[in-house]
Each structure stands twice: as structure tokens, then as C-alpha cells.
Amino acid sequence: MQHSFDISLEFAQTQDKLDILHSYRERFLFPQHNGQNSVYFCGNSLGLQSKTVRYLMDGELNDWAKFGVEGHFQARNPWFSYHQQFSESLAKIVGANKEEVVAMNTLTVNLHLLLMSFYRPNGNRYKIIMEAGAFPSDQYAIETQVRMHGYNPNDAIIEITPKEGSHIIEEADIEAAIEQAGDSLAVVVLGGVNYYTGQLFDMQRITVAAHKVGAYAGFDLAHAVGNIPLHLHDWAVDFACWCSYKYLNSGPGGVGGAYVHEKYGNDPTFFRLAGWWGNDEQSRFKMQKGFVPQQGAASWQMSNAPVFNMVAHRASLDLFDKAGIIALREKSLLLTAYLEYLLLQLDNLSFTLITPTMPERRGAQLSLLFHEKGREVFDILTKKGVIADWREPNVIRIAPVPMYNNFEDAYRFYEILKSIK
Numbered sequence: 001m002q003h004s005f006d007i008s009l010e011f012a013q014t015q016d017k018l019d020i021l022h023s024y025r026e027r028f029l030f031p032q033h034n035g036q037n038s039v040y041f042c043g044n045s046l047g048l049q050s051k052t053v054r055y056l057m058d059g060e061l062n063d064w065a066k067f068g069v070e071g072h073f074q075a076r077n078p079w080f081s082y083h084q085q086f087s088e089s090l091a092k093i094v095g096a097n098k099e100e101v102v103a104m105n106t107l108t109v110n111l112h113l114l115l116m117s118f119y120r121p122n123g124n125r126y127k128i129i130m131e132a133g134a135f136p137s138d139q140y141a142i143e144t145q146v147r148m149h150g151y152n153p154n155d156a157i158i159e160i161t162p163k164e165g166s167h168i169i170e171e172a173d174i175e176a177a178i179e180q181a182g183d184s185l186a187v188v189v190l191g192g193v194n195y196y197t198g199q200l201f202d203m204q205r206i207t208v209a210a211h212k213v214g215a216y217a218g219f220d221l222a223h224a225v226g227n228i229p230l231h232l233h234d235w236a237v238d239f240a241c242w243c244s245y246k247y248l249n250s251g252p253g254g255v256g257g258a259y260v261h262e263k264y265g266n267d268p269t270f271f272r273l274a275g276w277w278g279n280d281e282q283s284r285f286k287m288q289k290g291f292v293p294q295q296g297a298a299s300w301q302m303s304n305a306p307v308f309n310m311v312a313h314r315a316s317l318d319l320f321d322k323a324g325i326i327a328l329r330e331k332s333l334l335l336t337a338y339l340e341y342l343l344l345q346l347d348n349l350s351f352t353l354i355t356p357t358m359p360e361r362r363g364a365q366l367s368l369l370f371h372e373k374g375r376e377v378f379d380i381l382t383k384k385g386v387i388a389d390w391r392e393p394n395v396i397r398i399a400p401v402p403m404y405n406n407f408e409d410a411y412r413f414y415e416i417l418k419s420i421k
């Protein structure tokens with residue numbers, strides 16, 4: 001992709017005028033710094049609050065006050081089927097059928113629940129492939145799943161590392177490891193986008209490789225959902241889970257989500273941990289013995305929907321429905337490329353961009369590995385009204401989020417960095 005970018009505020013402002021999504025910014029609340037919006041580049045950690053959240057929250061509080069328990073059926077969004085209102089929007093965002101997705105629980109919980117179904121080691125087939133340096137919660141989840149089944153994590157978990165001197169994990173190396181593990185491999189679990197480097201994995205290619213040796217392929221989409229257009233069903237991905245408080249702007253600890261391919265979701269004999277909310281709706285309140293799973297991913301639900309924890313999700317998904325993930329990605333490619341271009345002009349600071357330089361191998365994130373003074377730079381940024389993310393020992397992650405960031409944000413960020421002596 002060739003762009004002709006320019007280092008000037010005027011250029012950035014012209015790009016903003018040309019941006020068909022520029023008005024979405026006005027729908028969000030930005031933390032303030034000296035009376036103006038912060039440069040908020042932290043949407044990969046916690047997305048911003050949209051202005052409708054408070055209004056929708058009030059609606060739920062009113063319905064609870066007005067109806068009490070009758071709200072399960074009489075509220076404007078009846079709580080009995082509350083989770084169902086998310087499926088259509090989520091299906092578009094992750095590329096699945098409506099029945100293959102469900103909003104429930106939180107990310108690590110969902111990862112455990114899905115591993116209960118998809119990590120069923122027996123005999124020789126007990127190994128798990130994951131990326132080295134995965135998000136700690138994923139490491140803990142997988143390690144304890146392995147222990148629960150009586151295996152030793154050092155033996156059962158195969159970690160794929162970047163080649164010496166690189167920060168990027170090559171798909172070819174993942175394929176080779178999968179092939180080498182062969183029929184000892186039970187499941188591959190990778191982040192769709194690596195949280196640290198921002199590398200986007202070729203999920204289809206990895207899924208094909210996993211299936212070739214008879215293993216399942218699942219993805220943690222924490223940093224991919226709402227960031228990259230996904231096609232989980234067409235890629236034949238077996239399972240996936242995500243959180244909603246990063247690119248999906250659904251608030252701290254907001255409800256997570258899960259995808260289960262219909263092959264398993266529609267198979268009542270496929271093992272899942274059961275609770276009443278996963279039971280067939282017709283017989284749910286009969287209070288009888290014997291779990292009858294409903295169709296699809298919704299059968300992995302255990303408990304009734306945490307309504308107040310889902311309000312911001314509704315507000316956010318409405319915006320995703322309107323903007324569309326394809327248009328968001330188009331803007332994102334340009335915005336991230338512009339920010340990268342600006343960063344490459346700086347000669348006063350010593351850092352390496354460890355995010356892939358090819359736009360199709362990354363999302364809306366750039367990770368700057370500082371060779372010196374990283375923390376100092378981060379503290380100056382904070383003081384000057386930039387909200388970014390610091391990762392030990394020396395990485396600053398920035399996420400220009402297409403839903404609400406603009407080209408002027410990128411330019412302001414560049415100016416602040418440039419002024420650092």
C-alpha cells in the first residue's frame with residue numbers, strides 16, 4: 001500500500017474531513033486534560049464510554065424499579081432472553097452464524113469453559129500448542145487445564161517462539177510445530193492478535209494445519225474482536241472467546257463472548273459444562289432432571305444474563321452495526337499507517353517498532369520497544385495528556401482506534417514525542 005502522507009497538522013485535519021467515520025468520535029466521552037480531549041491511544045486496554053450508555057443504563061434501572069421480577073418478560077429488553085439481542089451484531093463482527101456466538105461471562109472464564117469441551121486429552125493425544133509469552137491469564141488457564149487432566153505442563157504445552165532476533169512468530173513455524181506434534185496434538189490455542197506486539201495471525205492457515213493432524217483450533221480474540229474483520233465460520237475455526245472492554249468499548253469487566261462452530265454447538269452429545277441457562281428454553285423452567293442443551297453456542301451459558309454488565313455492550317454494538325467492521329478496518333489501516341509514518345520521522349528517541357510493518361499482519365496497534373528512557377518517555381506522555389499503555393520492561397503500546405481516534409490525535413502524539421529532548 002502506497003500512501004502520500006505529510007507531516008503537518010493541516011494534513012491530519014484534511015484526512016479527518018475526508019474520513020467517513022469522523023462523526024463517531026462525537027459519540028464518545030474522552031478523559032479530559034487541561035480542558036481538552038486526551039490523546040486516548042489505549043482502546044486496546046479499555047475502550048471509551050459511548051454517550052448512550054448512561055441513558056440505556058437508566059432504562060434498565062427504571063424497568064427493574066417498575067417491574068421487579070416481571071421484568072424477565074415485561075422489560076423493554078426482557079431479561080429472560082437478554083443475551084439474544086447481541087448475537088446478530090456479534091455474528092457480523094466475528095464472521096459466524098447467529099447460533100454460533102453468545103455473549104456471556106468474561107474472557108478467561110470462557111476460555112476455561114471452552115477448553116473443558118475442546119481439550120479432552122486421551123492416550124497419546126494431549127498436547128497444546130500456544131504462543132510463547134501469551135497473555136498471563138491464558139497461560140494460567142492452559143497450564144491448569146493441563147494439570148487438571150493429570151499432565152505435566154512442561155511436557156504437554158508446546159510454546160512457539162519468534163526466530164532469534166525477531167519479535168514476530170512466523171505462521172510457517174507454527175505449521176511446522178503442528179506437523180511435528182502430529183497425533184499427539186489435542187488443540188492449538190493462539191491469540192488472534194498478540195497483545196504485546198500487535199501481530200495478527202493467519203487464523204485460517206493455522207486452523208487448516210491443526211485439522212490436518214486431527215487437532216482443534218481455538219483463538220483468544222481479546223485483541224482481534226472489533227479490530228480486524230473475522231470469518232470464524234468460513235475459516236472452520238472450532239472455538240473462540242473474547243472480552244468486550246477493549247475494542248468493543250463495553251466497559252470495565254464487561255460481558256465476554258464465545259464462538260463455537262455449529263458442528264459442535266448443534267451436537268447435544270458434545271460435552272459442555274451445563275447450567276440452566278444453556279438448557280433448552282422450552283423446558284428451562286420445568287425444573288426437571290436431565291440437561292437438554294439448546295442449539296448452538298448459547299448452550300454453553302450457565303447462568304442468567306448479567307443485565308447491568310451488558311448494557312454498555314448493547315450501546316457499543318449498535319455503533320458497530322452502524323459503522324460496520326469493514327469500514328472501520330479501512331480507516332484503521334490508513335490511521336495506523338499514518339501514525340507509523342510519523343513515528344518513523346522521529347530521530348530524537350531510540351526505539352524499535354516491534355509490530356509487523358505489513359498492514360495485513362497487524363491491527364490498530366503499534367508497540368514501541370525503547371532502547372533507553374522508555375519509562376521516562378511514557379511519564380512525559382502521560383503528563384502531556386496522552387493515555388497509552390506501558391508494558392514492562394520497556395514497551396509502550398499505542399492503539400489508534402478507528403471508532404473514535406482521528407488523524408489529529410496521531411499528529412498531536414507525534415508533536416509531543418518530537419518535543420522530548
Ligand SMILES: *Cc1c(COP(=O)(O)O)cnc(C)c1O
Binds near residue numbers: 107108135138191195
Ligand atoms: C485482556 C486479555 C485477557 C483478560 O482476561 P479477562 O478474563 O477478561 O480478565 C485475557 N487474555 C488476553 C489475550 C487478553 O488480551
